[in-house]
Amino acid sequence: MSEISGFIRPDGKIGIRNHVLVLPTVSCVNGVVNRIAREVPDAVCAPHPHGCGRGGPRDLDILFRMLPGLIRHPNVGGVVLIGLGCEVSSIANLHPLIQDTGKKIEVLNVQTDGGSLETARKGVLAARRLLSELQNQSRVPIAWEKIMVAMECGGSDALSGVTANAVLGAVSDWLVEKGATVIFGENTEMIGTAHVLQRRAKNEQVAGQIEQMINRAEKLTHEIMGELASLVISPGNMDGGISTIAEKSMGCIVKGGTATINQVVHYGQAPTERGLILQDGPGYDGDSMAGLAASGSHVMFFSTGRGTPVGFPAMPVIKVASNTGVYQAMRDDIDVNAGVLTKGYPLQDLRDEMIQQMIRVINGEKTKAEINGMDVFTFMTIHPPF
């Protein structure tokens, strides 16, 4: 009997939640999705600022990875897709990228379904219908090989690396040992650590990809920030005692543990390997979370030193405080206090408790961000809109 359970999807993937996702294809119809959210609080509604007004192959690649990534997300059992009709990521353009999931996807377009109010009315009915259908599905035992866990940090301080991320690294190593997949991104927060990550690459090819990814991030930061490049650390981080981006980066990458790095994936791309995976994505919290979720992460550990309440639609986020002060100041938002490590609490004991907590979350226990409904869905773009 496995210690973890989930829902089997038609394509063989495993979800740890059985959500109905209500997703706009474009920001123009966010209001329709918000109306559905008020009527159907049990649906996961994910308005976002994208879907049109940008071009160029890189932005189109991202758009057509992110929206399908969320639709395909294993924690999503059914989808109500709200379109406008004339947008870049129209339902017609998304269809080839999502049709093979086998999950039920109801589609509506505001321009042809009677305008915003009528589309919202139809969307409410569709969401309720899907919710009642999914209620009949039961959890089954699942293997760790089917699980992908994302590691994220945001609003960091000098303790984030030495307490919270250190214990996240220990959890990462445990997961990889179990056969699960661990993924982390935030390429700007790897600057200055290429030599450390390359040492751990599976082969020359992966080592080369790591070097290229970090060099690109470093070059871009240098181009944009010039002499101030070393200050690509928010004032909140500096107040917390972090002096350089290399120091911040070391504190960031420890959360991935010490396993061999098996693959580097694009922003929002699903890995084809298991084990430890790096994502070539940005450091900004919301954008980074979206990329890791679109890659198919079932659950995320998110460490914070200054304190952030942020969660993500359909992916449970386990928040880990680096210090007892922020844990106590944000008790409603933070699930784990890694600040106990500064009082001599053994790291191994905290790791074991966090593994048990993760198992409970996988099996259905809600995280603070889930309970509070702190979902944010936004993602990075390369160019400004036109």
Place this chain on the structure above:
Amino acid sequence: MDNILIVHSGDNVGVALTAIAEGEAVITKGNDLFAAREAIPASHKVALTDIAANEEVIKYGETIAVSTQLIKRGQWVHTHNLSSGIWKK
């Protein structure tokens, strides 16, 4: 009680767990190491050895910065006496 944390055995800086006053004993794992030469803000770094100018500052067992001046054991280590070496290519 411990007032600093050393992440890696090869590090030449430690992380202050609380604000440390000038002259106060710097303690880790119950060992009284030395007296702080100046005030160290909570969660900031303190030099564990004398660090010469242009020497590597090591935390997590890796280089995180280069010193811009002599930093004495017990001094505060932050942006005022460090350079982020990687940008000087």
